[in-house]
Amino acid sequence: MNPKTILLDHGSGGTASQDLISDLFLKYLDNPVLNSLEDAAIIDNHAGKLAISTDSYVVDPIFFPGGDIGCLAVNGTINDLAMRGAKPIALSLALILEEGLLLSDLERVITSIAKTSSNTCVPIVTGDTKVVPKGKGDKIFINTSGIGIVDHGVNVCAKAAKDGDSIILSGSMADHGITIMTQRAGLSLAGQLASDSMALHQMVQQLLAQLPGSIHTMRDPTRGGVATSLSEIAGAAGLSIELEEQAIPIRPPVGAACEILGLDPLYLANEGKCLVITSSEAAQQALRIMRSCPEGREAAIIGHMSKGKAGRVTVKTPVGGTRIVTPLQGEPLPRIC
Amino acid sequence: MNPKTILLDHGSGGTASQDLISDLFLKYLDNPVLNSLEDAAIIDNHAGKLAISTDSYVVDPIFFPGGDIGCLAVNGTINDLAMRGAKPIALSLALILEEGLLLSDLERVITSIAKTSSNTCVPIVTGDTKVVPKGKGDKIFINTSGIGIVDHGVNVCAKAAKDGDSIILSGSMADHGITIMTQRAGLSLAGQLASDSMALHQMVQQLLAQLPGSIHTMRDPTRGGVATSLSEIAGAAGLSIELEEQAIPIRPPVGAACEILGLDPLYLANEGKCLVITSSEAAQQALRIMRSCPEGREAAIIGHMSKGKAGRVTVKTPVGGTRIVTPLQGEPLPRIC
Numbered sequence: 001m002n003p004k005t006i007l008l009d010h011g012s013g014g015t016a017s018q019d020l021i022s023d024l025f026l027k028y029l030d031n032p033v034l035n036s037l038e039d040a041a042i043i044d045n046h047a048g049k050l051a052i053s054t055d056s057y058v059v060d061p062i063f064f065p066g067g068d069i070g071c072l073a074v075n076g077t078i079n080d081l082a083m084r085g086a087k088p089i090a091l092s093l094a095l096i097l098e099e100g101l102l103l104s105d106l107e108r109v110i111t112s113i114a115k116t117s118s119n120t121c122v123p124i125v126t127g128d129t130k131v132v133p134k135g136k137g138d139k140i141f142i143n144t145s146g147i148g149i150v151d152h153g154v155n156v157c158a159k160a161a162k163d164g165d166s167i168i169l170s171g172s173m174a175d176h177g178i179t180i181m182t183q184r185a186g187l188s189l190a191g192q193l194a195s196d197s198m199a200l201h202q203m204v205q206q207l208l209a210q211l212p213g214s215i216h217t218m219r220d221p222t223r224g225g226v227a228t229s230l231s232e233i234a235g236a237a238g239l240s241i242e243l244e245e246q247a248i249p250i251r252p253p254v255g256a257a258c259e260i261l262g263l264d265p266l267y268l269a270n271e272g273k274c275l276v277i278t279s280s281e282a283a284q285q286a287l288r289i290m291r292s293c294p295e296g297r298e299a300a301i302i303g304h305m306s307k308g309k310a311g312r313v314t315v316k317t318p319v320g321g322t323r324i325v326t327p328l329q330g331e332p333l334p335r336i337c
Numbered sequence: 338m339n340p341k342t343i344l345l346d347h348g349s350g351g352t353a354s355q356d357l358i359s360d361l362f363l364k365y366l367d368n369p370v371l372n373s374l375e376d377a378a379i380i381d382n383h384a385g386k387l388a389i390s391t392d393s394y395v396v397d398p399i400f401f402p403g404g405d406i407g408c409l410a411v412n413g414t415i416n417d418l419a420m421r422g423a424k425p426i427a428l429s430l431a432l433i434l435e436e437g438l439l440l441s442d443l444e445r446v447i448t449s450i451a452k453t454s455s456n457t458c459v460p461i462v463t464g465d466t467k468v469v470p471k472g473k474g475d476k477i478f479i480n481t482s483g484i485g486i487v488d489h490g491v492n493v494c495a496k497a498a499k500d501g502d503s504i505i506l507s508g509s510m511a512d513h514g515i516t517i518m519t520q521r522a523g524l525s526l527a528g529q530l531a532s533d534s535m536a537l538h539q540m541v542q543q544l545l546a547q548l549p550g551s552i553h554t555m556r557d558p559t560r561g562g563v564a565t566s567l568s569e570i571a572g573a574a575g576l577s578i579e580l581e582e583q584a585i586p587i588r589p590p591v592g593a594a595c596e597i598l599g600l601d602p603l604y605l606a607n608e609g610k611c612l613v614i615t616s617s618e619a620a621q622q623a624l625r626i627m628r629s630c631p632e633g634r635e636a637a638i639i640g641h642m643s644k645g646k647a648g649r650v651t652v653k654t655p656v657g658g659t660r661i662v663t664p665l666q667g668e669p670l671p672r673i674c
Contacts, residue, residue, distance in 0.1 A: 004439065004440055005438060005440060006435070006437060009468075010466070010468050011466060011469075020466065029430075031460045033427075033460065050484065052484060054429035054430070054463055054482055056467045058467045090378070090389055092378075092482050094392065095393075096433070097343045098343070099344065102341065102342055103341055103342060106343065107365075117366065123368045124368070125370040125371050126371065126390055126391055127371070127391065128391050129348060129354065129362075130394075131343055131344070131348025132348075132475065132671065133671055136397075138469065138473040143393060145389075145431070331468075335469060335470075
C-alpha cells in the first residue's frame with residue numbers, strides 16, 4: 001500500500017506512523033537528536049543536559065471517567081520527559097479552540113490543567129491560543145511541550161536495554177484505552193472503568209536516585225500499548241523480549257471488557273504506566289521502590305530481554321504456549337489521547 | 338458582552354484574547370513566569386537562563402506567496418525566543434493532520450520546515466503526529482515550541498521600555514496580513530504581495546552583542562499588528578507612545594491594497610519584522626546594525642516612548658493631526674497565522 005493521502009492509521013502509533021516518520025519526517029529533518037526517536041530529545045550544551053518533549057492531545061471525548069484532555073496533556077508530557085530520566089521543570093500550553101466551544105467546558109479543562117500542574121509541581125510557563133471557525137476543529141486540541149533537566153551520568157534510552165534485563169510494568173494495563181473505547185461506543189460498564197492518567201516523574205526520580213546506572217530503559221506505553229512499546233525497544237536494542245502473560249497486571253473489569261469487545265489489552269493505551277527495564281540484579285529492588293510509590297503499587301516483573309531475533313516480542317500463555325506479538329499496524333481507535 | 342462560548346474574536350490577539358487570558362488562564366494557572374505574558378518565558382535555574390516559547394499555526398491557506406505554514410511555524414517560534422534576547426537552540430514540532438490531507442502537501446510543508454530549520458541553524462529535535470478524522474480539523478495544524486539560552490545580564494521585556502526611548506521597526510509593515518487577506522478574498526494583485534515570514538534571531542544577536550544594556554524591549558508584531566504590540570508595551574511600561582505616521586515603512590502595493598480594502602495596516606500581521614526599543618543614545622547605532630542585516634535593511638525609527646497616560650499610543654499624521662490607536666478589539670481575519 002502506498003497511500004497518497006493521510007489515513008487515520010498514520011496517527012495510530014503503529015507501523016503506519018513509523019513509516020510516515022521514517023519516509024517523510026526523518027528523510028528531511030534528519031539530525032542525530034531527532035533520529036533517536038525517543039519520548040523526549042536530550043540536548044547537551046553549556047546550559048547542561050536538557051530534555052525536550054512535545055505532544056498534542058486530541059482525545060475524544062474531552063471528559064471521561066478518570067480524567068479529561070487537560071490532565072492528560074499535563075501528565076502525558078511530564079511522563080515523556082520522565083521516561084528519559086529528566087526532572088520536568090516547565091511546560092508550555094498551546095490551545096486550538098473551535099469556535100462555539102462552551103466557555104464552561106474550557107474552564108473545566110483549564111482548572112484540571114491547573115490542578116494537575118500544581119499537584120505535579122511542574123508549572124505552565126508560557127502559552128498560546130488559536131481559535132478556528134466552527135467545523136474546522138473539534139472543541140479543543142491541546143499541545144503541551146516540556147523541558148526537563150537530566151543529571152550528568154543518566155542515559156536512559158531504548159538501545160541501552162541489555163540481554164537478561166528484567167522488564168517491570170508499573171501497574172495494570174489498558175485502563176485508559178478501554179475507558180475511551182467504551183465511552184465512545186456508549187457502553188455502560190457500571191462505572192468500573194476509568195483512565196489511569198497519572199504523572200510518573202516522582203517515582204522515576206526515586207528509581208534513578210536509588211539505583212543509579214541500573215535503570216537502562218523506560219517507556220510509557222501510550223498509543224499502541226505495551227506490545228508496541230516493547231516491539232520498539234526490542235528493535236532499538238537488537239534483542240528479543242519474552243513476556244509471561246500471567247504476570248501482566250490487568251484489572252478484572254478491564255479484562256472482561258476486552259473479552260466482550262474482542263480486543264487484546266496488550267495493544268490498548270495507558271496514560272499512567274511505565275515500562276522499566278533494569279539489570280536483573282536490581283530488579284527486585286526496583287520493584288520494591290516502585291511498589292512503595294502510589295504510582296507503582298501494582299508494579300510487576302512481566303518478562304525479560306533475551307538474545308534472539310531483534311525486535312521480536314513473544315508471550316508465554318498460561319497453558320504453556322507461546323505467541324508472537326507484532327507491532328500495531330493500523331488505528332484501532334482514533335483520538336485515544 | 339459576556340459570551341458563553343468561544344468566539345473567533347478570542348483568537349484575534351486583541352482585547353477579547355486578553356480577556357480570555359486574564360479572566361481564565363491566569364486566574365487558574367497563575368505563576369510569576371507565566372504572568373509576565375511575554376513572547377517567551379524565561380526560567381532561571383541551575384541549567385542557566387532558559388527561554389521557552391510555544392505557538393500553534395493554523396493559517397489558511399497553508400501555501401501563500403512568500404511562504405507556507407511550515408516556514409511560518411519555524412520562523413515564528415524562533416522570533417518569539419529572539420524577542421526575549423534568547424539564542425534559539427532547539428525546536429519541537431507537533432502536527433495535527435486531517436484525514437485525507439494529500440501526502441504531497443505534507444511533504445511540501447515538511448521540506449519547507451527542513452529548509453527553514455537548516456537556514457536558521459535551529460534543529461527540530463523532537464516531534465509528535467496526531468491524525469483526526471476528516472471534518473474534525475483542517476488539513477494541517479502545526480505547533481512548534483522552542484527553547485533558547487539567554488545570556489546573564491540580558492533582560493529584554495516590555496516593562497523595561499523607558500521614557501524617551503526610540504522605537505525602531507525593522508522593515509515594512511503589514512506584508513503578511515495583507516497577503517493572506519487578499520489570497521482568501523481571491524483578489525489578484527499581480528503578484529506584488531508576499532508574506533514577510535523570516536527569522537530575526539541573527540540580527541537580534543548582533544544588536545545584543547554590540548549594544549549590551551541599550552536594547553530594552555523587543556516584540557514581533559504578529560496578530561494585531563504594530564498597533565496591538567505597541568499598546569501592550571505601553572501598558573506594561575506605564576508610558577505612552579508617540580508614532581510618526583510618515584516614518585513607518587510600508588511597501589506601496591501593501592498601502593494600495595489596504596486602501597482598496599479599507600484596512601489600517603497598523604493592525605495587520607507581520608511575520609518577519611520586529612519592534613526594537615532602545616535608549617535614544619543608542620538608536621542611531623541600533624539602526625545602523627539592523628540596516629546592515631538582510632532582515633533589517635529597511636529599518637526605521639518610527640516613534641518614541643513618552644510620559645503620559647499608560648498604554649496610550651498616538652500617531653502624528655502627515656498633515657499634523659494626531660489620532661489615538663486603540664488595541665485591536667475583534668478578529669479582522671481568523672487564521673492569519
